Amino acid sequence: MSFTIHVENGCNSGDSIPDQAQFYQWVQTALQLFKKDGEVNIRIVESDEMTKLNGQYRNKKKPTNVLAFAYHPAEDEVNPLLGDIAICAPVVFSEASEQNKPTEHHWAHLVMHGTLHLLGFDHIETADAKQMEQQEIELLAQLGIPDPYQIQNTYQSETDTQAAK
Numbered sequence: 125m126s127f128t129i130h131v132e133n134g135c136n137s138g139d140s141i142p143d144q145a146q147f148y149q150w151v152q153t154a155l156q157l158f159k160k161d162g163e164v165n166i167r168i169v170e171s172d173e174m175t176k177l178n179g180q181y182r183n184k185k186k187p188t189n190v191l192a193f194a195y196h197p198a199e200d201e202v203n204p205l206l207g208d209i210a211i212c213a214p215v216v217f218s219e220a221s222e223q224n225k226p227t228e229h230h231w232a233h234l235v236m237h238g239t240l241h242l243l244g245f246d247h248i249e250t251a252d253a254k255q256m257e258q259q260e261i262e263l264l265a266q267l268g269i270p271d272p273y274q275i276q277n278t279y280q281s282e283t284d285t286q287a288a289k
Contacts, residue, residue, distance in 0.1 A: 126203050127155050128163045135168045135213040142231050150235040153263050158243055162197070162206035166235070174212035189215045190234040192241030209238035225272070229264075233272040236263050 131147050151164050169177070174187035181191065190211050197204030211234055220230040240256055247253035261271045 126161045131166045133168045135170050141168055141213060147235060150232050151239050153266055154236055154239040160243060162204045164206050164242060165208040167210050168213050169210050171212060171214045174210060177210055187212045187215050189219060190238045192238040194242045207242040229269045232267060232269055233260060233264060236260050
């Protein structure tokens with residue numbers, strides 16, 4: 125398997141952004157499962173840039189956590205560009221805090237989510253959404269990260285248990 129990951133940090137946030145090795149591990153986990161070769165570009169953005177992208181491509185006038193732009197390479201293309209993923213750092217930090225989960229886990233989830241979009245998954249129809257969520261859960265479990273859709277309860281229970289000690 126051969127793949128390349130490019131990460132560009134266009135964010136001025138003082139918060140900690142994952143390093144290149146973390147992004148590589150997260151994308152690698154998804155690509156290996158599907159035995160895909162290719163190139164993935166990840167751009168970390170501020171809220172204003174994500175608002176522009178979300179408005180342009182989804183007609184929504186607010187930032188979102190992640191957008192994926194899949195490229196559909198020819199079958200015989202060697203190490204093709206799979207696509208681009210834009211992740212809004214301020215939204216990631218805010219959601220992780222609101223959902224009471226480690227920020228790194230939320231970054232991993234959103235990278236997996238974006239990568240699955242590049243591989244052709246979507247969540248428009250309910251059945252597709254369930255399949256995509258299940259893939260995310262399984263991929264994250266390989267990294268020791270709990271189910272992101274049950275995370276609030278999981279981390280709340282762990283926090284309550286630790287507080288009781």
